[in-house]
Amino acid sequence: MRPLELSLEGFTSFRREQTLDFSELDLFAITGATGAGKSSLLDAMTYALYGITSRTSQAGELVSQGANTLKVQLRFSVSLGEYRITRTWRYRPSTPVTQVLLERSQGDGSWETLETKERESKKAITEILGMDFDTFTRVILLPQGQFDEFLKGNTGKRREILRQLAGFEIFERMRKETNDLARLLKQELATIERQIADLDVPDAIAIQGQRSLLATLETEIPVLNQSVLTAQTLLEAEERLFQQLERLTKFQRQFAELNQEQPTITALSERLARSQVADRLQGDWALVQEARTQDKLAASQAQKAALNLTAAEAQLQAQREKLAEVRAEAAALAPQIAAREEALAQAKAYEEQRQQLEQEVAITATQSQQKQQQQQAAKQEFAQAEAQVKAATVQVSLTTDALQHHKPGGDRLERLTRVAPLLVEWTLGEKQRKQQAQALDQVSRDRANGDRTYQAALTRLQQAQGAIGQITQEIAAGERANAEATKSNHAAALRLSLEGGETCPVCGGIHPDSEAELPPLPAIAWVDLTALQTQAATATQALQTAQLNATKAEAALENLTQKHREIQEQFAALTQQQQGLKQQIADVLQGSESEDLDAVALQQEREALQKSDRAYREAAAAYQQAITRLETAQQAREFSSRTYQAALTDAHVATEELTRRQHNLQEVREKLAAMTEGLSYQVLAQTLAEQKQTLSSRISAAETAHQTAENRVIQARETAHQTQVSADAAQVKQQQCQTRWQTQLQGTNLTEATFLTALASPEEQAKWQQAITHHRESSIELSTRIADLQAEIGDRTTDAHQLQQRQQAKQTAEQQLKTAQDKRVELSTWIQSAEQKQAQSEKLLIEQETVSKNYDIYHVLAQNLKTNEFQSYILEHLESELVARATLLLKELTESRYALQMQEGEYWVEDNWNGGELRRVRTLSGGETFATSLSMAIALSEKLSMGAELGSLFLDEGFGTLDSETLESVTQILESLRQQNRTIGVITHVKSLGERLPTQVKVFKSPQGSRLEVEVL
Secondary structure, eight states: OEEEEEEEESBTTBOSOEEEEOTTOSEEEEEEOTTSSHHHHHHHHHHHHHSOOSSOSOGGGGBOTTOSEEEEEEEEEETTEEEEEEEEEEOOSSSOEEEEEEEEEOSSSOEEEEEOSHHHHHHHHHHHHTOOHHHHHHHTEEOHHHHHHHHHSOHHHHHHHHHHHHTTHHHHHHHHHHHHHHHHHHHHHHHHHHHHHHOOOOOHHHHHHHHHHHHHHHHHHHHHHHHHHHHHHHHHHHHHHHHHHHHHHHHHHHHHHHHTTHHHHHHHHHHHHHHHHHHHTHHHHHHHHHHHHHHHHHHHHHHHHHHHHHHHHHHHHHHHHHHHHHHHHHHHHHHHHHHHHHHHHHHHHHHHHHHHHHHHHHHHHHHHHHHHHHHHHHHHHHHHHHHHHHHHHHHHHHHHHHHHTOOOOHHHHHHHHHHHHHHHHHHHHHHHHHHHHHHHHHHHHHHHHHHHHHHHHHHHHHHHHHHHHHHHHHHHHHHHHHHHHHHHHHHHHHHHHOOTTOBOTTTOOBOOSSGGGSOOOOOOOOOOOHHHHHHHHHHHHHHHHHHHHHHHHHHHHHHHHHHHHHHHHHHHHHHHHHHHHHHHHHHHHTSSGGGGOOHHHHHHHHHHHHHHHHHHHHHHHHHHHHHHHHHHHHHHHHHHHHHHHHHHHHHHHHHHHHHHHHHHHHHHHHHHHHHHTTOOHHHHHHHHHHHHHHHHHHHHHHHHHHHHHHHHHHHHHHHHHHHHHHHHHHHHHHHHHHHHHHHHHHHTTOOHHHHHHHOOOHHHHHHHHHHHHHHHHHHHHHHHHHHHHHHHHTTOOOOHHHHHHHHHHHHHHHHHHHHHHHHHHHHHHHHHHHHHHHHHHHHHHHHHHHHHHHHHHHHHHHHHHHTTHHHHHHHHHHHHHHHHHHHHHHHHHTTTOEEEEEETTEEEEEEGGGTSEEEEGGGOOHHHHHHHHHHHHHHHHHHHHTTOOOOEEEEEOOOSOOOHHHHHHHHHHHHHHHTTTOEEEEEOSOHHHHHHSSEEEEEEOOTTOOEEEEEEO
16 A cells, blocks of 8 residues: 555644645655654554544544544555545534545546445455554554564563564453353353252153143033033024014004104195196296396397487587687697798707807816816825925934844854754653653552552452352252252152052062051251352352452553553653753753753743844844835935926916817807897707697597597497397397296196295205105005014013023023133143243253353363463464564665574574674664664564555654664665665654655644645755
């Protein structure tokens, strides 16, 4: 895997977005102050790929302080192609929002989405890289410093380091898990044994007896069921007869009520007949009504049309008179309009000349005004230029005085500026050292408390073990006593079952005729084990709790001890680092300030010198600016003076031209006024046009109104004629319909009044018909039902007393059947429970055997893992493979000069340039040690990668300082490693090493967040 580009924002110390382009990097150093964020770059790549880091699996702990969001994007390439993965995290009070996007490049600049879900994206990354998270963190980031310690340590130390580097802590976890499983299986075995003992399984004889009783009931139940059916049949027949007698009485009463309604139904039938006759005359009646209505309407329309004709003729006469008046008025005004048109034509020439002169005057006035404004603007510019020259002269004087009052910072400021980052780092280190000292005191107190807690847990564990041992002994004694009591009871039962002279199936002897001849049986009391078993369960639970508490206390104590050791090591390393920083500060300052380092005083001195130097530089810049402004102001004053004089001349000429044109315009206006009697040409023209238009409109309106009146008279005459014809026809039709209607009424013996009274709606007729039909059908139905019931009942009779007797007989039969069925259910349940107990007992015995075998397996496995033989074998085999592969890598890195060997548990290096001389690893120089440990680190990386593509390596060089010879060797080794087509990144605190590599990725820290800077050497 080769990283191509990393972008991160809101990640640990990187508050603002930073991007690191790896595409042009092959060998580079990652440098920066402690805490700047060098390791965060590797954590960001790990988080982008797998969603977790080696430090934490909680994304919220990686967010920059005070930020609510986090975003990391990594673009990388493998043999399968180029990929890009983006992870974001956003704070939310309920549940933080995490999003992931895995994409693959299509080669044309576009990206194909592969996964957007967390779990699936991790699986996809593992398949693409061929490595899971643990493997990636072990093969990409090489802890070269730990291999230096590995090579120089003893056998035990080497094995412990190799176990950590290779991830073999799993075997210790396996041992603990198998031990826990063995303990749980042992407890499960004891539980099964108690369950077997608690089962009260009946013997086969008792089960067979209950089955015989059940068979007897199975034969009795069908007989009882038949008795119930017979009683039910007799009861139903009696109930049916009782219901039929009640219905007969009810129908006879309803038939008598129906006969009383007959007169009303007869009157309703007569009224319905008259309504039906009237319905047949409805069509003729509608025609008579329609003819009467049309006759009245036609007469009304004819009268209205005659009135409209009279009004239209009067309107036509009025419009004729008005048209004649308008034509006479137009003839009288024609000579006046002709005279006005002639005078207006003579004034038009003067009007056009006036308009032309007014335009020229307006243009000239605008030009004159512009010249005046230009004159004023030029005057203001000249005055401003004068003021600027005076202000610039004053500023030159002031800046000259200010420059004499300040001095530059000099060499002292330069040294303090160089040492400022070291002072910040030293101050932060002192703060961290104080915090670690406090943490060391706290963890010491916690470790003492943890030791006391562990001792108390051990005491409680011993007490619980003693208590359960005592209860176990009491239970065993009670079980033995109960066994003897059971044997005594069985012997007594056997004596009772034998007759005199029978052979005993146990001892084979002859049973005597008298019980007195038998020896007495011992009286053994039965022991109730329930309370003891409850105590045993409670004691077992207490023992488990004590064991768990002891294990937790032991683990907590071990963690506190490890934490105490880690903090001590960190405190010592930080102290050493602070001494180095102090010496660097002394070298830069070239003074005695480092003996009693006061970072605050030095910072204040630097700030004071910076302030003075800044003031001096500002004063010098201000002086130069003032000189420049004075020269510029003097030039502007000369130019504005020339511009002002030219503007004065132009304004005078424009004023004279405006006066001349205004005089010409006044002369034309006076001549035009004399011709138009003081009115303007436009007013005269408009007045004349309006008079002509008004006269023409009046004539046109009068002619239109006259024509409209003539059309209205013609239309009114036609309408009056048509309405009169329609009125005559309607009257004839009305007389014919009336004659025919009277003839039809006489044929049905009705008058118009009786006809109107007989009319009824279809709904009312339907209602009457329904009542008549219902009465007739109800009478027939009741007669039929009464006859049917009388035929069916015959001479039979019954009453409520006989019905009650049948019900009691049925209840008695049902009760007998229920009793037999309940007994059958009880026997079936007992037999089923007995069979289940038998099956459960057999199952528990099989389970007991299985659990016992599993317990033996895990117990033996835990014991074998505890001996460390298995781990020792694997670690020894792995170490041999690493030495063989590291030897090949070491020869490649050192041009076949060195080879790594292992003799009698220690590491040696063979120098082929000195005749194959062997030297212990402890005697190697810094460069030789670096090459050897790096070879071991790469060998382990290749072994753990299991053949996955290793396109990049990041080295932790592990040195505090490097001399010049070692520095040169390390640089050459890294250059050799660079030729293996891999991206090589070196995390280093050694400034000189970073400067020797082709590229540096510098990490700077600041209050606004860390930032990146790539420097190519």
